[in-house]
Amino acid sequence: MIEGYILSNIRKVNRVLVTGGTGLLGAAIQHLAPKDIKGFSIYFPECSFPLQLPYPIRVADLTDRIQMKTIFEWAQPDVVIHTAAIGSVDYAEKNREQTRRVNVGGTMVITELCQNYKSRLIYISSNAVFDGRTPFYSETDPVNPINYYGQLKVEAENIVQHSGISQAIVRPILMYGWPYPGERDNPVVWWIRSLKEGKPIKVVDNVFNKPLAAWSCAEVVWAVIQQNRTGIYHAAGRDHISLYQFALAVAEVFNLNKGLITPVPDSFFPEIAPRPRDTSFDTTKMEMELGVKSIGIRDGLIRMKNECPDTL
Numbered sequence: 001m002i003e004g005y006i007l008s009n010i011r012k013v014n015r016v017l018v019t020g021g022t023g024l025l026g027a028a029i030q031h032l033a034p035k036d037i038k039g040f041s042i043y044f045p046e047c048s049f050p051l052q053l054p055y056p057i058r059v060a061d062l063t064d065r066i067q068m069k070t071i072f073e074w075a076q077p078d079v080v081i082h083t084a085a086i087g088s089v090d091y092a093e094k095n096r097e098q099t100r101r102v103n104v105g106g107t108m109v110i111t112e113l114c115q116n117y118k119s120r121l122i123y124i125s126s127n128a129v130f131d132g133r134t135p136f137y138s139e140t141d142p143v144n145p146i147n148y149y150g151q152l153k154v155e156a157e158n159i160v161q162h163s164g165i166s167q168a169i170v171r172p173i174l175m176y177g178w179p180y181p182g183e184r185d186n187p188v189v190w191w192i193r194s195l196k197e198g199k200p201i202k203v204v205d206n207v208f209n210k211p212l213a214a215w216s217c218a219e220v221v222w223a224v225i226q227q228n229r230t231g232i233y234h235a236a237g238r239d240h241i242s243l244y245q246f247a248l249a250v251a252e253v254f255n256l257n258k259g260l261i262t263p264v265p266d267s268f269f270p271e272i273a274p275r276p277r278d279t280s281f282d283t284t285k286m287e288m289e290l291g292v293k294s295i296g297i298r299d300g301l302i303r304m305k306n307e308c309p310d311t312l
């Protein structure tokens, strides 16, 4: 039972549209979807083969109003979960026009269509809205992004917040899990691959995080939907660790050679985009208001190990 929560607030959701259906979070959201909700999803561009995903999926470019209107006609969503974005911080820094078109322009298209179709919007933002100087960040802390990707997330949040539609924003921190075949890797997958091949890796030991299993973030998203919550929710794991400590934990759980991992300061990598040092979240709201437990690294990684794809 969630403390202080009024059950009459719960509104029946019958149909959901997930943007970024082949993405790490988009796929996790579908795998955790309540059985009584009819789901639909989209991805773009057509670079992967969306087999074995729970929701029927179509190819559509977020930035194309006409294509997206056709998608809304198809899905008739009560709720749209907008996960799709260009998620690489370095790619965003180098490809500003394209990233703005997708991450801000695409969010504008989705927001307008939510207005027209009276759909509720759950926008997936990021920890990159913060500068990383004063953890642990709560939902009321002022944003101050230090890279272009973070700036665009703030812009997109503003569009959603000022749209007048029913909406909520979920900000995940660094997520891990098995990506859909052909999709973007995350550090955990990259470390496992390298260590399995016996390749030495250098991992930053002065950037801190509270890594989040993608399925745990999906739990937050579904709790927001099912409890009809509005406002901002931070989603993070329980453990506050450096990336180096995280890589050591990965090696331990997957029985890989820790000796191949060398700690380095972030200055070791000639960075394209500046990275905040520690954007770790305060998870009180996620845990107390939504009733979602934050998950420790070990538990998250063991679950990942148990779901290891044959291809790895």
Ligand SMILES: NC(=O)c1ccc[n+]([C@@H]2O[C@H](COP(=O)([O-])OP(=O)(O)OC[C@H]3O[C@@H](n4cnc5c(N)ncnc54)[C@H](OP(=O)(O)O)[C@@H]3O)[C@@H](O)[C@H]2O)c1
Pocket: 019, 020, 021, 022, 023, 024, 025, 026, 042, 043, 044, 045, 046, 047, 048, 060, 061, 062, 063, 082, 083, 084, 085, 086, 087, 102, 106, 124, 125, 126, 127, 128, 171, 172, 173, 174, 175, 176, 183, 184, 186
């Ligand atoms: N991963 C993290 O650590 C992290 C941390 C904080 C916040 N976030 C945010 O969380 C959200 C989900 O992240 P993720 O890691 O799950 O993303 P991801 O794995 O990179 O997947 C992104 C998805 O968006 C789709 N997409 C990209 N451009 C599109 C367009 N123009 N039209 C329609 N679909 C498009 C991609 O389709 P294709 O694959 O076909 O290109 C893919 O399905 C993103 O908004 C990201 O910014 C992620």
